Amino acid sequence: MPKKVALSDMDSEVQSRLLIPIPDPFAKSYDDKDLTEKQIQKRDEDWKIVSDGWDEYKETLLNKKERDAAFERIARKHGIAKIKIKRIFTRFWIRGLNKNALLPDYIYSGGKGKERELSVDVKVGRPRKYTSTKQGINITDDVKKQFDYVVKKYYRKKEQLSLTDTYEYLLREFYSDKYDEGEGLKYKIWDDSRIPTYHQFYYWFKKLEDPQLDFQLRHSQKEFELKHRPILSNSTIETDGPGTRFQVDATIADVYLVSSFDRNLIIGRPIVYGVIDVYSRLLTGIYVGLEGPSWVGAMMALDNMVTDKVTFCATYEIEIDESQWPAKHLPEIIIADRGEFEGYSVESLINNFNVKIENTSPYRGDLKGIIERQFRTINGKIKRKTPGAIQKEYRERGDRDYRLDASLNLEEFTKIVIYLVLHHNQKIIEKYPLEKEMIVEQLTATPINLWNWGIANKKGRLQTVSNQNILRLNLLPKGRARITRAGIKFKGLAYGSEKALNEQWYLKMKNQSIEVVFDPRSMNQIYIPHSDGQNFDICYLLDTSEQYKGDFLEEIEFYQQLLQETKRQETNKQVESTVNTDAAIESIIKQATKQKKEAPIQPVSKSEKLKDIRVNRQAEKLVNREVEKFDLTEKLKSQPAQVVEFIKKETPLTTQKSSSRLMDKLRKKRDEQFGKYD
Known part of the structure; x- marks a missing residue:
């Protein structure tokens, strides 16, 4: 009930914080179209x-004192x-003195948001229409646990699996009897009065579902982030002027090209890299x-930037x-794919040019949506106009292969891509979030x-590069x-400085x-960068590696x-040859x-054997000379000769002993040579 209070007392209680301001708990805004006829009637x-x-x-x-009367x-x-009457006026005074x-507080009726305590004895809800029994089961906490388990x-x-399949697994696991039939296991589903209906299962599934979790587990987290996450912002909000962020991406163009040397040779589809502000x-x-x-392609795009x-x-x-086309600057931040920009020379860009690199997550092209969208536009124009473009959606069995039409x-x-870029830079961007100042100046939203x-x-975020070679030095891949x-050995090659x-x-x-x-496209020289990142020394290929001059790194690695x-491949042959050689040597030694x-x-002492080495050597030498000497005359065919016997003369006894031994050896060797001894 209202009571009378002096304003001075109210002020003092507020000052002393005995009274503190709070939000009006009954302050609500209602629209008559949202109210029921019963609510409006009772209110009026x-x-x-x-x-x-x-x-x-x-x-x-x-x-x-007079209020009750x-x-x-x-x-x-x-x-x-x-x-x-007292209750009506109480509601009027408490809730803001308005209509x-x-x-009535019907919104609090019926226990909205609260689950009812159900028993298994009394069935709630409308009776079933199209079943033999009107009775079913209540969805108790135990049944909800079963639902949650099968989900x-x-x-x-x-x-x-579909929700219908999941419901069938629910019946199989909790509402059926198992029995053996032959070699297989069978299931007998209980009658309708003892099982939950599909509509009950569906109702509680929708009531307790988690759409995000369901999608992530049924598909993947990456696909959810790419296609189904809420889009509550845009890339432009993250920037505050040109050069704040550049996005870099590559695509394989939807067109086949021919060789610049022979237009009859098809070389496949080109790679298009783009950098966009x-x-x-x-x-x-x-x-x-x-x-x-690859990094080489990204490096070329950054160099062109x-x-x-x-x-x-x-x-x-x-x-x-x-x-x-006024762009020739470095940005503050570069957003790129993890594949090309992770590693390589990113640290040099960061340290020497104060450029930050942000790598997107794998399979998240949506994080570079602006450049991805422009690639789709460029590819679309190319497909409509260029011979040799991919036309999968129009090709039927028996149609000509579009690759054979390649002409460019x-x-x-x-040149075509350059013209498309120039056209893009002049094209109005639909739905660009123009700032108020742009609207006041009647700015047309072209790039x-x-x-x-x-x-x-x-703000000024753009950087100019005074020496493009220094930027290239910081872009090229590094190695040890x-x-x-x-010489200085690198990748199996020798360099000098x-x-x-x-x-x-x-x-x-x-x-x-x-x-x-180094530049993998030409290994004729490598560079030693100075610690300041602004200078370098050149190392040239030495004569010992001259055979690789002019080759790509891939070619050199292929040759190596x-x-x-x-x-x-020759190792086994070498081992086999060594084994066979050793075996032949051992055989000769064994035979000897x-x-x-x-x-x-022979009854000769050891000292005599050693003393005759020189004589033996001389005898062997004379025999070898007979065998080794060159005879340049033509040899006649051998004819049977007439044998003439000569009277053998006695050898003089006056021959010296050493000469006698030598001649004996020579005769013996001669006789062996002509077959008189076995």
């Missing part, structure tokens, strides 16, 4: 009572009980070639002025206009080389490793691998040893 009836009584008895109702007079006037304060076991799996949507760099998707576009277009005989070479296709407006009105007496020679690295730093930078494979043991033993 009570409002007529309050409005009449409040206008007539306001002072009396606020007086504690006023309630009686109002009750008699409207023919209702005084206690009801909607008299609305986790069968529904939330990669097999992606998130704030303005301006394409700031491109690369069209056959490298990638800082290249003067007037000069770049002139190399393809396309004349533009700088206002058509790489240079011509690059060129947004780029120029952002440079003039936003070793200093040896044979004037600095290394002058500072005697080959003696002072032998077997030490150093960091080098081929050499190792050839060596491995055997013959020596079988030779007749």
